[in-house]
Amino acid sequence: RWLxxxxxxxxxxxxxxxxxxxxxxxxxxxxxPGEHRYDWRDILPRKSYVNNLLKDVELVLRESTAKWKxxxxxxxxxxxxxxxxxx
Numbered sequence: 141r142w143l144x145x146x147x148x149x150x151x152x153x154x155x156x157x158x159x160x161x162x163x164x165x166x167x168x169x170x171x172x173p174g175e176h177r178y179d180w181r182d183i184l185p186r187k188s189y190v191n192n193l194l195k196d197v198e199l200v201l202r203e204s205t206a207k208w209k210x211x212x213x214x215x216x217x218x219x220x221x222x223x224x225x226x227x
Contacts, residue, residue, distance in 0.1 A: 156206035162213035
């Protein structure tokens, strides 16, 4: 099992892969975590963190000269699936 502790970038000339910690996008993890425990160090305030992360991703994608750009995360930023789009 792979655990993304924070976001990072793998860059080669052909492909640039952005690994993004997507847990902060899931509002329910903050509002109703149930029995789960999450480490939110350096994440709060959540809204600021998510906004800054999205800006960083957009900047990297815009400035990248790689032919292929891939963003990897566990949760979809936008989804029409049964989980829907995180708030």
